[in-house]
Amino acid sequence: MILADFDYVRPVGLDEALTLLAGRPGARVLAGGQSLLPGLRTGEDRASLLVDLRRLEELRGIERTPTGIRIGAMTTLAELAADPLVLAEAPELAAAARANGDPQVRNLGTAGGNLAATGRATDLPVAAIAAGVTAELAGPGGVSTVTAEELAASGVPAGTVVTALLVPAGGRAGAFEKTADRATRYPVCAAAVRITADGPRIAVTGATARALRLRGVEERIGGGPYTTENVLAAFRAEPRELFVPGRGTSAEYLGHLAGVLTARALTRAVQAPA
Structure with a gap:
């Protein structure tokens, strides 16, 4: 099928992205697009506006924190699978990222997008639940957090963006x-x-x-x-x-x-x- 009509914008900052999402009913976040774009093509998904987050460098990267590891939501699955810190301290997440699709999928798909995917089982959410991951969200009411388990049950609220995965310290086990x-x-x-x-x-x-x-x-x-x-x-x-x-x-x-x-x-x- 041909993709349905929708508008497209590529903001340069998170605040701009949140404003766009809040200002348009039916606006959807586009991260890697590995789930959303096929859904739009088949008619399983709908969008009036795609807000592409790929310019938001503030949502990329993996770093150690006092309580564990912070993974930017726009970090690709390929980056997550190969990161030395994740491999050493959150191997279940690295393995789940590595199990996703093929190299092309992993080079485009993102940690936040895979965690937020609904409608079909994906690999990262189950590893995130086992690891005790908390998702950081940005939305109209500011920044909030939700456990990966709660996110799997309820999905990401409309107008909200997953900004990071917060992984508690847990060692190699x-x-x-x-x-x-x-x-x-x-x-x-x-x-x-x-x-x-x-x-x-x-x-x-x-x-x-x-x-x-x-x-x-x-x-x-x-x-x-x-x-x-x-x-x-x-x-x-x-x-x-x-x-x-x-x-x-x-x-x-x-x-x-x-x-x-x-x-x-x-x-x-x-x-x-x-």
């Missing part, structure tokens, strides 16, 4: 595993974990209606051992309706697959060098 659809490379199921002093944080996507943290599984496996048998038993105790069948897969199969991927991720996290 994190990992990501994925089974991808062969045609699209979207996750059939993906699992991410981070092992903390209070026990593991576990999240899944693809097999569920949205990216979810599985607190019940966390409680059942506790401090370990993180054997495949123990992890699968914890997943079998989850309600079957949690897992949404699709693409020829049953809820039972997806629940089992989520458990297998989680067990692999936990093993990888435990074996990571200190």
Whole structure:
């Protein structure tokens, strides 16, 4: 299909971008465009105005902070996947970024855009939930924050821009595993974990209606051992309706697959060098 009619503007500052979004009903943020543009082409998405953020250098870059790592929302997935600081201290995020699509997708797609994507499972939100990421948002009311888990449930409010991902300090004990659809490379199921002093944080996507943290599984496996048998038993105790069948897969199969991927991720996290 041909793209529907819309206006396009490329602001040079965040304040200008927010003014444009507030002043036009139906205005949408354009970051990498890897989800939005195909949606506009198929008619799944609508926009009266695209506000392109690619000139906003203030939204790029990765830096250490007193509490962890700050990742600018316009940082590309390729940059996120290769950054030494992220690789060392948030490996689940680096692995999720690396799992996205192909090199062309990763060179255009952005951390903020992937985190904010709705309507189809993507890789970064599940890793962000496991890592305890907080998203920084800028909007008409100023700057606010929301957890990655809350963002996955509610989406980004209209007229608001994701400006950064705030990653708490957590060391190397994190990992990501994925089974991808062969045609699209979207996750059939993906699992991410981070092992903390209070026990593991576990999240899944693809097999569920949205990216979810599985607190019940966390409680059942506790401090370990993180054997495949123990992890699968914890997943079998989850309600079957949690897992949404699709693409020829049953809820039972997806629940089992989520458990297998989680067990692999936990093993990888435990074996990571200190």
